[in-house]
Amino acid sequence: MSGPLYGAVEAGGTKFLCMVASGPQHIVAQERFDTATPSVVLPQVIEFFRQTIEQHGKLSGIGVGSFGPIDLNRNSPSYGYITATPKAHWSNIDLVGPLRKAFGVPVAFDTDVNAAAVGEHRWGAAQGLDTFIYLTIGTGIGGGGMVAGRVMHGLVHPEMGHMRVPRDAEVDPFTGACPFHGDCLEGLASGPAIEARWGKPATAFDANHPAWKLEADYLAQAIVNLVCTVSPQRVILGGGVMQQAFLLPMIRERVLSLLNNYVQSPAILSEIDSYVVAPGLGPQAGILGSLAMAME
Incomplete structure (x- = not known):
């Protein structure tokens, strides 16, 4: 048995990678999007998860590792946002909120490098x-x-x-x-x-x-x-x-x-x-x- 499915997003300065899997050995869907403007990329990410859920079933949670700086203070009104980034068009952009609203599941959020560190600690x-x-x-x-x-x-x-x-x-x-x-x-x-x-x-x-x-x-x-x-x-x-x-x-x-x-x-x-x-x-x-x- 493969276990529950989870969503993953690696939000990078060049590309967004999306995945649905129950683990590294059971990946059911992957997609890559160029890091254009938020109004282009975020709907693409949400649609990827919608289509995958239709085909494979609900998600138990989503993890997002993002380029930064980001707001990780859960008591902050801008928690889940990219803040003052050198990346054009991406300052003060909410990443977590749209995913929570669209899918109603817990969303883990951290920097892309901390996310990579967690992956290397678990499997690498x-x-x-x-x-x-x-x-x-x-x-x-x-x-x-x-x-x-x-x-x-x-x-x-x-x-x-x-x-x-x-x-x-x-x-x-x-x-x-x-x-x-x-x-x-x-x-x-x-x-x-x-x-x-x-x-x-x-x-x-x-x-x-x-x-x-x-x-x-x-x-x-x-x-x-x-x-x-x-x-x-x-x-x-x-x-x-x-x-x-x-x-x-x-x-x-x-x-x-x-x-x-x-x-x-x-x-x-x-x-x-x-x-x-x-x-x-x-x-x-x-x-x-x-x-x-x-x-x-």
């Missing part, structure tokens, strides 16, 4: 861990994860993509692409930042292009900051920019160099290849994490 590279980081490097840069077995929340939610990392203006004169902070991590190392700096998308460059040494350095700086503050048992790197197979080893090497033997743990000193890793769920981490949130 973070199984058996209680403190880990998930970073996604793509249209934007986001970070989340768990500390002591609890998903990271606090005043709002982690905004690791907007941490400040040192930039040597002689080596990298690019002043950054973030509309809020200029040369924060996202402003220097996201996919749009790479394209703005070099005039071509990351996919246009081979492994020897200087873009990658710079990218590895910025991402390694961020990881070292997180190692020294959160002390994660593992760091998982996902997102479109990380699809370059040669980038992960470059980042690991730079992490070791920057830490300079300061953190005396075999996990870093001799097992770095299993410490800084790709998602166990691959590109499905976000959508399966949203499914896991609905199930939990």
Whole structure:
């Protein structure tokens, strides 16, 4: 028996992924929509669930992992909203409300990276861990994860993509692409930042292009900051920019160099290849994490 069905939405800056499943091994429907304007995308998402319910039966809940910033305060009038985002047309948009209204089921809501972290904890590279980081490097840069077995929340939610990392203006004169902070991590190392700096998308460059040494350095700086503050048992790197197979080893090497033997743990000193890793769920981490949130 496959069990009850749940809906999942991964709301990304480039695409919305939707799924109905009872688990990773029993997926009954999936769909992808380009992230156009809310008035276009949200009706598409609702119609996908309506049609799937007609064919396969009711949902027991829906999980939504969204790009941010988002409002996770359940006592706030804007709970379930995307708030002041760099993504054009998406500021102050309610994601949770329309789904609750349309289907009358519980809706779990969190950042896309926290959702991916939940998925990796349940089925992927973070199984058996209680403190880990998930970073996604793509249209934007986001970070989340768990500390002591609890998903990271606090005043709002982690905004690791907007941490400040040192930039040597002689080596990298690019002043950054973030509309809020200029040369924060996202402003220097996201996919749009790479394209703005070099005039071509990351996919246009081979492994020897200087873009990658710079990218590895910025991402390694961020990881070292997180190692020294959160002390994660593992760091998982996902997102479109990380699809370059040669980038992960470059980042690991730079992490070791920057830490300079300061953190005396075999996990870093001799097992770095299993410490800084790709998602166990691959590109499905976000959508399966949203499914896991609905199930939990």
